[in-house]
Amino acid sequence: MFDNLSTKLDRAFKTLKGQGSITEINVAATVKEIRRALVDADVNYKVAKEVTDKIKEEAMGRDVLISVSPGQLMTKIVYDELTQLMGGEKQDIQIKGDPAVVLLSGLQGSGKTTFAGKLAAYLKKQGRNVLLVACDVYRPAAIDQLKVLGEQVGVEVYSEPDNKNPVQISQNAIEFARKNNKKVVIIDTAGRLAVDEQMMAEIEQVKRAINPAETLFVVDSMTGQDAVNTAKTFNDRLNFDGVVLTKLDGDSRGGAALSIRAVVEKPIKFISTGEKMEALDMFYPDRMAQRILGMGDVISLVERAQQQFDEEEAKRINQKIRKNQFNFDDFLSQLEQIKKMGNLKDLVGMIPGMGKAMKDVEIDDDAFKPIEAIIKSMTPKERAQPELLNGSRRRRLAKGSGTDIQQVNNLMKQFEDMRKVMRTMNKMSQTKGGMQQMA
Numbered sequence: 001m002f003d004n005l006s007t008k009l010d011r012a013f014k015t016l017k018g019q020g021s022i023t024e025i026n027v028a029a030t031v032k033e034i035r036r037a038l039v040d041a042d043v044n045y046k047v048a049k050e051v052t053d054k055i056k057e058e059a060m061g062r063d064v065l066i067s068v069s070p071g072q073l074m075t076k077i078v079y080d081e082l083t084q085l086m087g088g089e090k091q092d093i094q095i096k097g098d099p100a101v102v103l104l105s106g107l108q109g110s111g112k113t114t115f116a117g118k119l120a121a122y123l124k125k126q127g128r129n130v131l132l133v134a135c136d137v138y139r140p141a142a143i144d145q146l147k148v149l150g151e152q153v154g155v156e157v158y159s160e161p162d163n164k165n166p167v168q169i170s171q172n173a174i175e176f177a178r179k180n181n182k183k184v185v186i187i188d189t190a191g192r193l194a195v196d197e198q199m200m201a202e203i204e205q206v207k208r209a210i211n212p213a214e215t216l217f218v219v220d221s222m223t224g225q226d227a228v229n230t231a232k233t234f235n236d237r238l239n240f241d242g243v244v245l246t247k248l249d250g251d252s253r254g255g256a257a258l259s260i261r262a263v264v265e266k267p268i269k270f271i272s273t274g275e276k277m278e279a280l281d282m283f284y285p286d287r288m289a290q291r292i293l294g295m296g297d298v299i300s301l302v303e304r305a306q307q308q309f310d311e312e313e314a315k316r317i318n319q320k321i322r323k324n325q326f327n328f329d330d331f332l333s334q335l336e337q338i339k340k341m342g343n344l345k346d347l348v349g350m351i352p353g354m355g356k357a358m359k360d361v362e363i364d365d366d367a368f369k370p371i372e373a374i375i376k377s378m379t380p381k382e383r384a385q386p387e388l389l390n391g392s393r394r395r396r397l398a399k400g401s402g403t404d405i406q407q408v409n410n411l412m413k414q415f416e417d418m419r420k421v422m423r424t425m426n427k428m429s430q431t432k433g434g435m436q437q438m439a
């Protein structure tokens with residue numbers, strides 16, 4: 001995400017590094033490079049100019065502190081301005097009313113239906129009783145797609161395949177929700193390939209009829225300036241409450257994320273970063289600015305880990321580690337948990353400094369496949385007692401899992417190393433009371 005922009009901004013800051021102080025001349029050169037980097041990232045020109053003018057003004061007004069270099073100071077100034085540009089504070093989705101109604105709008109292919117599923121999963125996780133509503137009266141396939149997603153996340157889907165009136169369908173769905181104790185209704189509407197009058201009139205009518213607590217506009221971030229223009233058109237008609245940026249895991253240049261707020265004056269509320277139902281994040285302008293500047297995003301990483309990790313399972317594993325009983329069954333269960341957290345490359349990108357380093361490295365969930373295959377080839381007894389795995393058993397595992405003996409030996413070594421670290425931590429926790437609480 002935003003790799004190119006990050007690299008270019010980094011280069012711009014380098015022009016300041018090694019300089020003892022910020023002068024008008026070197027600020028002007030740096031700011032020009034920053035502006036070019038933003039325009040190359042498909043940020044609207046006017047927005048890029050405004051933000052870099054502000055950066056320049058800020059930089060000139062500052063005394064360089066002894067403790068920071070001009071480059072660091074500039075990074076901080078740019079970080080503050082990018083955060084402001086993207087809206088400053090995080091804005092939450094409004095879940096109000098009984099039921100609370102969320103209306104989704106956007107072009108076909110923007111990722112609207114996928115997002116409907118993700119939002120349903122997200123709200124369900126908060127303990128809410130959610131209903132998804134398929135309101136695309138033109139594409140029967142869209143109804144089926146939502147049903148599949150609903151089933152995947154365990155949320156009921158309301159549809160009326162023979163009714164061609166979206167206003168009626170959404171009103172009936174809300175009635176259905178009231179009768180069936182559903183507290184949130186998410187309405188997925190029809191999209192077209194391009195903005196057209198009939199679609200606009202239709203969704204406008206739906207909005208007027210049901211008066212949703214929240215109207216969200218879903219847009220594909222890979223479409224850059226087009227995303228911003230489409231957002232403007234939709235907002236002029238719908239006066240929506242927030243934006244959902246999708247496909248930020250793709251080769252997005254970042255322009256949409258950076259300029260939508262300034263052009264449309266509506267906050268981005270969610271970002272979608274993959275096809276998995278878990279790949280949804282709240283949008284934090286400050287964290288996004290950190291990511292763009294290659295500062296990593298440890299906070300989001302930790303939060304996602306907290307959301308996906310199963311508390312009970314973590315406790316059980318901790319117990320086993322304390323008793324030196326961690327075995328291959330536990331190892332497998334930990335792998336499952338990590339996979340649930342979403343796209344691996346994305347996760348790595350959130351670690352400071354790693355985003356850039358990993359830019360050209362391909363990592364995907366397949367990286368775990370050989371390890372899983374080896375563990376799954378073990379008998380239950382072998383998994384529970386890894387010390388049983390002698391040479392001949394290891395050869396059998398390699399054969400059974402379609403790997404080679406080297407890979408099996410590597411895994412055994414990693415596993416042993418892991419157990420060693422665990423044993424050391426155990427000893428420490430027994431000697432130092434403080435560590436005990438961490439375990």
Ligand code: GDP
Nearest residue numbers: 108109110111112113114246247272273274275
């Ligand atoms: P709709 O026509 O607006 O309902 O769009 P869909 O939800 O059907 O999405 C269109 C395509 O984009 C599908 O193939 C989705 O799997 C894919 N998609 C949706 N969101 C994301 C995302 O965040 N990242 C990626 N890589 N693909 C996505």
